[in-house]
Amino acid sequence: MEYSGVSGFVADAIGQPGDRTFLLQFFGDWGRNTYLLEKGQVAALAAGVQQLMKEIDYRVEDVPPAPTLIDEVPHFRIGQLALGWDEDAEQALLTLDSVSEGDEQVVYRVSMEILAAAARQGEASVTSGRPNCERCGLAIDPEGHACPATNGDLRNHRP
Template structure:
């Protein structure tokens, strides 16, 4: 990854969704968000999506304002990235969650993508993302890795006892 980052600040976005293509065990996940100035698709790993949704839910007890006053006019300007890392923070002054994504495009250019999204809508996004994730392979509660149809060797069980095959 290059050391120079291009900063893209999209302000407040009005829609955010997660989706997947493929069969369980071979799925590809994406995060789509729509702002006034751009439409952005970020390719994301299942574990990254789960972590993002979990971090969002940490703000579910903050003041929830169900009103959104953002115009829904989608932009023709589109970006597509693969997620490298992310940071989220709660903005109490406007009850938004600020998202910062570090991404890389096909040309291996690095970008910092920044936008804000309403806390209430962020919680709905997290809920739908957890639902999407749960439709795949079950997750081992010890190591948090997917359990395949033919079983799973849990790395957390490799301490003082033999590997345990979980079915």
């Protein structure tokens, strides 16, 4: 299925750091569609948008704020997402593939302005999580971190 006329797009999380659910949400005349994904996928999407903007030499002076994420049941969990560019329409194509066996796929045609706003918000959401351990790279919980690099020693492993 393909959706055009995207009037809003948000990449954000619901919940507290360490217990967050990451979602993509698209808005248009056809309603609102929500998809579940991993934190790493949001980070990769934000990086991909930055790369696409460089490739097509697109500069955004004033990025409008992305819409507010609405907590609702997602249509499906995203297994794979791909970002492309339709040069003729001057729109980004965001393809979402489901992890389920039904192999559901949806494509969204999004303006660069809307895509840039969602990427900025997604990047901010990803970086606002728990701090990472300098030794092993794993996230540090508020209670501390049993670092594998120090054989579980909790000293100096609290945020």
